[in-house]
Amino acid sequence: MMASPHMFAGAAIGKLTRRPWLAYPAAFTSHFLLDYTPHLDSHALYGIPGGGPTVPEAAMAITDFVLGAVLIGWLVWRRADRRVILGGALFGIVIDLIELSPGLGPWFEAWPGTAWFSAWHHAIQHNVTPEQWALGVGTQVVIIALAL
Numbered sequence: 001m002m003a004s005p006h007m008f009a010g011a012a013i014g015k016l017t018r019r020p021w022l023a024y025p026a027a028f029t030s031h032f033l034l035d036y037t038p039h040l041d042s043h044a045l046y047g048i049p050g051g052g053p054t055v056p057e058a059a060m061a062i063t064d065f066v067l068g069a070v071l072i073g074w075l076v077w078r079r080a081d082r083r084v085i086l087g088g089a090l091f092g093i094v095i096d097l098i099e100l101s102p103g104l105g106p107w108f109e110a111w112p113g114t115a116w117f118s119a120w121h122h123a124i125q126h127n128v129t130p131e132q133w134a135l136g137v138g139t140q141v142v143i144i145a146l147a148l
Contacts, residue, residue, distance in 0.1 A: 023091070
C-alpha cells in the first residue's frame with residue numbers, strides 16, 4: 001500500500017482516540033490491517049519482481065510520502081491535538097520507514113529478533129496487479145476519504 005493511506009488512517013486514529021498511549025499502538029496495528037486489504041503500490045507498477053527498488057518506483061513512493069505528510073501537516077497545523085494526530089500518522093507508516101531505510105532496513109530484515117516480523121509483514125501483503133488498478137487504487141482512495 002502507498003504511504004498516504006497508512007498516514008491518513010494513523011492520523012485519524014490519533015484524532016479519534018486523543019491519547020498517545022492508545023493512538024500509537026492502534027495506528028501501528030492499522031498498518032497491517034491496511035496491508036491485508038487489496039492494494040496497488042509503486043512496486044507493482046514500476047518494480048522488478050524479486051529486485052530492489054527502481055528509480056520510478058522510489059520516486060513514486062517518495063512523492064506519495066512527502067505529499068501525504070505535507071497535506072496532513074497542513075490540515076492539523078493549528079489544532080491543539082496536532083501532536084497526537086501527527087504521532088498517529090508516523091506510527092501508521094513507521095514499519096515501512098524502517099524497512100525502506102537504507103541503513104536500518106537490511107539489518108531489520110536479517111536480524112533474527114526482527115526477521116520473522118519483517119517476513120510476516122511482507123507475507124500478509126495483498127498486492128494486486130496493474131490490471132486490477134481500479135480495485136488497488138479504489139481501496140486506498142476509500143481509506144483516505146474515510147480518514148478525512
